[in-house]
Amino acid sequence: MSPTGEDGMTRRVEAVDWSVYLVTDSRCGEGRPLLQVVEAALRGGIGVVQYREKQAATRTMVREAEALRELCEAYGASFFVNDRIDVALAVDAHGVHLGQDDMPVPMARRLLGPERIIGVTVHNAEEIRRAQAQGADVLSIAPVFATSTKPDHQTPLGIQGLRKLAGLCERPVVAIAGITLENAADVIRAGVDGVCVVSAVMAAPDPETAARELRRRVEEARAARMG
Numbered sequence: 766m767s768p769t770g771e772d773g774m775t776r777r778v779e780a781v782d783w784s785v786y787l788v789t790d791s792r793c794g795e796g797r798p799l800l801q802v803v804e805a806a807l808r809g810g811i812g813v814v815q816y817r818e819k820q821a822a823t824r825t826m827v828r829e830a831e832a833l834r835e836l837c838e839a840y841g842a843s844f845f846v847n848d849r850i851d852v853a854l855a856v857d858a859h860g861v862h863l864g865q866d867d868m869p870v871p872m873a874r875r876l877l878g879p880e881r882i883i884g885v886t887v888h889n890a891e892e893i894r895r896a897q898a899q900g901a902d903v904l905s906i907a908p909v910f911a912t913s914t915k916p917d918h919q920t921p922l923g924i925q926g927l928r929k930l931a932g933l934c935e936r937p938v939v940a941i942a943g944i945t946l947e948n949a950a951d952v953i954r955a956g957v958d959g960v961c962v963v964s965a966v967m968a969a970p971d972p973e974t975a976a977r978e979l980r981r982r983v984e985e986a987r988a989a990r991m992g
């Protein structure tokens with residue numbers, strides 16, 4: 766492995782740019798091809814893409830995930846697969862994202878090895894404690910706000926709830942659900958490293974501009990927080 770931690774598609778967690786993290790949903794793209802929307806978002810400056818596809822056949826998933834991984838590589842972005850460790854390994858993703866009902870982190874680690882990044886969804890202090898103890902590399906606090914993109918989400922935390930949980934995180938931490946251009950700065954000011962979005966970029970009339978503007982607001986809020 767090189768001194769920067771890069772070796773093929775392995776990447777140290779410190780090298781990931783969490784600022785704007787795009788989670789894909791093919792139902793949100795307003796009929797546009799998934800790759801076209803994601804490439805526009807990459808031009809706009811997103812640092813992470815997570816392939817999240819709940820319904821597709823495995824053959825479709827590996828085809829789409831491989832194409833997205835190549836696109837991310839071309840733009841220097843990090844690439845994650847939601848839920849499916851087999852798909853992540855098959856397409857050589859940087860990592861996976863796992864929820865509380867998915868593969869437990871210790872088992873995922875055995876399958877993925879030490880280099881790949883494991884992200885975990887957390888909703889409360891106990892889940893944060895456990896995810897950190899089990900070696901999760903990045904935490905995603907959810908849900909900040911209500912969203913129709915994931916109708917089975919838990920009770921929203923709001924900005925105050927997010928701030929309390931972010932303060933317990935000793936690893937990189939992002940937040941998800943209902944995040945838009947209008948509230949992204951509030952989310953960053955609550956103490957997270959980046960914002961995760963589906964519809965704010967996937968469903969935007971111009972995903973490139975939406976991603977660029979989100980990034981601008983995240984960077985501004987982070988700079989204000991630091992100094």
Ligand SMILES: Cc1ncc(COP(=O)(O)OP(=O)(O)O)c(N)n1
Binds near residue numbers: 864866867939961
């Ligand atoms: C970055 C990020 N955060 C949270 C989730 C949600 O994960 P999970 O609770 O497993 O729900 P599904 O996405 O699998 O429906 C996520 N995918 N990504």
Ligand SMILES: Cc1nc(C(=O)O)sc1CCOP(=O)(O)O
Binds near residue numbers: 907912943944962
């Ligand atoms: C993938 C995901 N996970 C959530 C959780 O609460 O765990 S909410 C969500 C979807 C977020 O979509 P949008 O940015 O369109 O609100």
Ligand SMILES: [Mg+2]
Binds near residue numbers: 847848862864867
């Ligand atoms: Mg999941």
